Amino acid sequence: MLVENVMTRAEGLVKISPMSTVRDALKLMKENDVRSVIVEKTVNSGAYGLLTFKNLLQSIVAEDGDIDLLNVYDIAVMPAFSVSGKLDIQYAAKMMVNSSIKRLLVIDNNELIGILTMSDIIEVLMESVDAL
Numbered sequence: 001m002l003v004e005n006v007m008t009r010a011e012g013l014v015k016i017s018p019m020s021t022v023r024d025a026l027k028l029m030k031e032n033d034v035r036s037v038i039v040e041k042t043v044n045s046g047a048y049g050l051l052t053f054k055n056l057l058q059s060i061v062a063e064d065g066d067i068d069l070l071n072v073y074d075i076a077v078m079p080a081f082s083v084s085g086k087l088d089i090q091y092a093a094k095m096m097v098n099s100s101i102k103r104l105l106v107i108d109n110n111e112l113i114g115i116l117t118m119s120d121i122i123e124v125l126m127e128s129v130d131a132l
Contacts, residue, residue, distance in 0.1 A: 001088065001089050001124065002085065002086055002087065002088060002089065003083055003084070003085050003086070003087045003088075003089055003092050003104075003106055003116050004085030004086065004106065004113070004114070006089055006116060006120045006121065006123075006124055007085065007106045007113075007114035007115060007116045007120060008114050008115050008116075008117070008120065009113070009114045010112045010113050010114050010115075013037075013038050013112075013114070013115055014028060014029070014032045014034050014037045014038065015037065015038045015039075015040050016028055016037045016038070016039060016040065016051065016072055017039075017040055017072070018039050018040065018042060018049065018071065018072050018073035018076065018078070019071055019072070019073065020071065020072045021067065021068055021069075021070065021071060021072070022056065022059070022060065022067040022068075022070045022071070022072065022074075022075065023067040023068055024072075025037060025051055025056075025072050026056070026067060029053075035052060035053050036050055036051060036052040036053070036103055036115075037050075037051050038050060038080075038105065038112065038115070039051055039072055039073070039076045039078060039080075044110070045110070047078055047079030047080070048078075048079065048080055048082070048105055048107065048112050049072075049073070049076040049077055049078030049079060049080050050076060050077050050078075050080035050081075050103060050105060051072055051075065051076040051077075052077075052102075052103070055075045055076060055077065056075065058075070059074070059075040080103075080104075080105045081095070081099060081101055081103075081104050081105070082104060082105040082106065082107040083095065083104050083105075083106060083107075083116065084106070084107070084108055085106050085108050085113050085114065086108075089116070089121055089124065092104055092116055092121070093118075093121050096118060096121075102117060102118045103115055103116070103117050103118075104116045104117075
C-alpha cells in the first residue's frame with residue numbers, strides 16, 4: 001500500500017507562516033485541536049517545516065523561552081522529514097521507527113500533498129486485522 005492511500009490530504013492540514021510567533025502557533029493548535037502544524041515554505045524552492053508539541057515543550061518549558069519573542073522558524077524542524085506519496089508505507093514506517101519520529105510530510109515535486117502519522121499506519125494495520 002502506498003503512502004498516498006493512507007495519508008491525510010494537505011487540504012485538511014493546519015499551516016502557519018514561519019514568521020508567526022509561537023503564541024500564534026499555540027492559538028492555532030488549540031483552535032484546531034491539533035498537535036502539530038505545517039510551517040509554510042517562504043519561496044517555491046524552499047522547504048516545509050513542522051512544529052509539534054515536542055518542539056514547543058523543548059523550546060519553551062525546558063529552555064525557558066518566551067512565546068512572544070520566539071518565532072515559529074526558531075523552534076520548528078525545517079526542513080521536516082518527508083517522503084513521496086508513491087512510497088510503500090512499509091518504508092515510511094521503517095523510517096519513522098528508525099528516526100524516532102511520529103509524522104512525515106508527504107511531498108511530491110516540492111509541494112505538500114499531505115502528512116503521514118504513526119496513527120495512520122496503525123489504523124491500516126488494525127483494519128487488516130479486522131479483515132481476517
